[in-house]
Amino acid sequence: MAKTRVIEIEPITRVEGHGKVTIHLDDHNNVREARLHVVEFRGFERFICGRPYWEVPVIVQRLCGICPVSHHLAASKAMDMIVGAKKLTPTAEKMRRLMHYGQIMQSHVLHFFHLASPDLLFGFDSDPESRNVIGVIDKMPELAVQGVMMRKFGQEIIKATAGKKIHGTGAVPGGVNKNLSIAERDGFLRDIGKMKKWAHGALDIARKYSLDNLMAVQAFAVFNSSHLSLVREDGALDLYHGNLRALDAGGNIIFDQVDYRRFNDYLMEEVKPWSYMKFPFIKSRGHIDGWYRVGPLSRMNTIGFIDTPEAGKALAEFKNLTRGMPNHMSLAYHWARMIETLHCVEKIEELLNDPDLQGTDLMVKGERAGEGIGVIEAPRGTLFHHYKVDENDLVTFCNLIVSTTHNNEAMNRAVKKVAQDHISGKPKITEGMLNHVEVAVRAYDPCLSCATHAIGKMPLAIELYDADGNLIDRNSQYL
Amino acid sequence: MTLMAILSTGTANIFDLRSGTVLVIGYGNPGRMDDGLGPALSARLEACALKGVSVETDYQLVVEHAHEIAQHDHVVFADAAIKGEAPFSFTEITVPDHQPPFNSHSLSPEAGMFFARTMFGATTKGYMLGIRGYEFDGFDERLSERAKENLEAAFSFIVKLLGR
Numbered sequence: 001m002a003k004t005r006v007i008e009i010e011p012i013t014r015v016e017g018h019g020k021v022t023i024h025l026d027d028h029n030n031v032r033e034a035r036l037h038v039v040e041f042r043g044f045e046r047f048i049c050g051r052p053y054w055e056v057p058v059i060v061q062r063l064c065g066i067c068p069v070s071h072h073l074a075a076s077k078a079m080d081m082i083v084g085a086k087k088l089t090p091t092a093e094k095m096r097r098l099m100h101y102g103q104i105m106q107s108h109v110l111h112f113f114h115l116a117s118p119d120l121l122f123g124f125d126s127d128p129e130s131r132n133v134i135g136v137i138d139k140m141p142e143l144a145v146q147g148v149m150m151r152k153f154g155q156e157i158i159k160a161t162a163g164k165k166i167h168g169t170g171a172v173p174g175g176v177n178k179n180l181s182i183a184e185r186d187g188f189l190r191d192i193g194k195m196k197k198w199a200h201g202a203l204d205i206a207r208k209y210s211l212d213n214l215m216a217v218q219a220f221a222v223f224n225s226s227h228l229s230l231v232r233e234d235g236a237l238d239l240y241h242g243n244l245r246a247l248d249a250g251g252n253i254i255f256d257q258v259d260y261r262r263f264n265d266y267l268m269e270e271v272k273p274w275s276y277m278k279f280p281f282i283k284s285r286g287h288i289d290g291w292y293r294v295g296p297l298s299r300m301n302t303i304g305f306i307d308t309p310e311a312g313k314a315l316a317e318f319k320n321l322t323r324g325m326p327n328h329m330s331l332a333y334h335w336a337r338m339i340e341t342l343h344c345v346e347k348i349e350e351l352l353n354d355p356d357l358q359g360t361d362l363m364v365k366g367e368r369a370g371e372g373i374g375v376i377e378a379p380r381g382t383l384f385h386h387y388k389v390d391e392n393d394l395v396t397f398c399n400l401i402v403s404t405t406h407n408n409e410a411m412n413r414a415v416k417k418v419a420q421d422h423i424s425g426k427p428k429i430t431e432g433m434l435n436h437v438e439v440a441v442r443a444y445d446p447c448l449s450c451a452t453h454a455i456g457k458m459p460l461a462i463e464l465y466d467a468d469g470n471l472i473d474r475n476s477q478y479l
Numbered sequence: 480m481t482l483m484a485i486l487s488t489g490t491a492n493i494f495d496l497r498s499g500t501v502l503v504i505g506y507g508n509p510g511r512m513d514d515g516l517g518p519a520l521s522a523r524l525e526a527c528a529l530k531g532v533s534v535e536t537d538y539q540l541v542v543e544h545a546h547e548i549a550q551h552d553h554v555v556f557a558d559a560a561i562k563g564e565a566p567f568s569f570t571e572i573t574v575p576d577h578q579p580p581f582n583s584h585s586l587s588p589e590a591g592m593f594f595a596r597t598m599f600g601a602t603t604k605g606y607m608l609g610i611r612g613y614e615f616d617g618f619d620e621r622l623s624e625r626a627k628e629n630l631e632a633a634f635s636f637i638v639k640l641l642g643r
Binding site: 044047059061062068110114133134137141144145147148149151152155164165166167 | 508509510511518536537538541542543545546594597598599618
């Protein structure tokens with residue numbers, strides 16, 4: 001029987017959380033299997049059970065230090081159902097939206113400027129010593145500063161809407177607990193023009209990278225899949241609220257305008273023994289073919305249009321690339337992410353100019369319910385929060401399907417495709433080749449901390465084992 | 480550790496903190512017990528509203544803190560210490576000449592200082608206040624009893640040090 005050589009990339013760098021990739025080679029160095037493993041334990045849902053429902057929007061932010069606002073808002077939407085708040089006041093909904101756009105903007109910016117841009121600007125095979133944000137600071141200091149200042153702008157929006165940066169309390173069951181002051185508004189308006197200009201600049205980099213390297217982008221980690229997201233009733237991009245739409249690889253509707261409170265009728269989760277992450281799938285297509293992608297790329301595929309003018313134009317160009325058919329290129333996530341960044345900045349500007357944000361009608365209530373479901377488009381994709389609450393107001397059931405979990409199968413396919421294309425049959429495995437695998441995972445901006453509900457760290461260790469399982473090489477770095 | 484004890488260790492120029500602008504960044508996850516010591520210190524200091532002292536709170540140090548750091552003459556990083564001296568340690572930070580090890584979402588104070596200098600030309604002086612904690616594994620928003628005592632000691636120390 002032929003021996004198998006195993007390469008491990010553990011943990012993967014420039015992603016959120018702790019994961020590893022294993023690549024199994026045969027005697028001829030051909031890739032037989034490649035998998036993304038998540039190596040932390042998931043158990044946050046059990047921790048939520050037994051807590052009073054009104055604490056949940058704050059507690060769930062402990063899930064992840066990267067996108068706590070997404071959990072805060074998804075849980076708040078679920079708890080709106082519990083308190084019978086069928087429609088929020090205009091001030092409440094717009095404050096939540098402002099918080100959400102600030103969160104998505106800062107998350108996308110961080111990923112693009114600090115995690116992804118070194119690969120795109122310097123090349124996947126470039127010197128790893130400078131293929132990082134320090135390299136960006138050295139060679140393109142203005143870009144690095146823009147990344148920092150845009151991040152800061154988004155964080156300040158969060159602080160102004162959520163009340164504080166850590167464990168914000170802005171969204172509460174049935175509404176919000178504060179509005180936006182004139183002084184806060186004017187502070188943001190002073191900088192919004194600059195943010196828009198820089199968002200355009202970042203979009204240009206991502207767009208130009210895709211078009212200038214089109215052949216490579218069309219070949220790198222490309223595979224057909226279905227795509228899922230929330231869409232507005234008229235088919236527009238809506239990151240805060242909407243109904244579920246799923247398309248197959250050919251762009252045909254699998255389901256559309258499904259009320260997300262019925263998500264259990266359409267989606268299921270499968271457990272596999274080698275990963276702590278679950279594998280969701282579309283019920284009607286079964287667990288083999290029912291997997292799908294979520295996140296910026298999927299949203300650009302599922303939506304019909306974007307209702308802000310500049311991002312709307314950018315979407316049209318993006319869709320033209322594939323003549324309106326779904327775009328299946330993993331690297332196109334970067335372009336899609338920057339279209340959304342521009343959209344968020346435009347939405348923030350629109351909201352800042354809306355006097356409803358200074359309104360004082362913040363809360364509504366209605367008939368108490370025992371079950372609540374909140375769904376939101378988080379930076380990395382569709383986020384589901386599902387709770388049951390007993391008559392004593394205590395949570396008795398909690399299930400979360402986080403964005404990264406939806407992309408689990410897709411990331412595994414991306415890893416395998418890139419490993420086959422760039423490692424198979426090569427006599428020597430270089431750092432650059434292994435970075436190709438990481439680039440594929442990184443395109444999805446996975447938050448493995450979130451997906452496993454633990455807080456992770458991200459030092460890099462690449463370990464190379466021979467066919468007998470002996471460690472023959474090891475390289476480690478941070479970032 | 481007392482102020483006199485700090486002085487006897489030769490920590491340079493700490494009385495400079497009594498003039499100029501000071502940024503205190505307390506960081507950590509308050510949902511993981513004593514990891515919340517940094518934010519707890521920030522909360523105490525914020526309530527004092529000391530003149531010329533800005534207070535920040537965050538889960539971890541991130542790259543945008545570099546901009547905040549660069550706006551101040553001094554920065555004090557307050558974090559929970561998993562091991563080391565109780566009730567706290569206080570040391571001056573040396574900004575490295577070369578790229579310090581870091582990951583993108585949780586910088587070390589040295590990396591934060593490095594970014595402040597390389598991106599924003601900062602000449603800020605930095606100090607590390609490590610408050611000894613003991614329990615970090617629970618999902619709980621309370622500090623352990625011993626950590627509470629250490630927080631009190633660190634708070635008294637930093638207020639005296641800031642001298643305002």
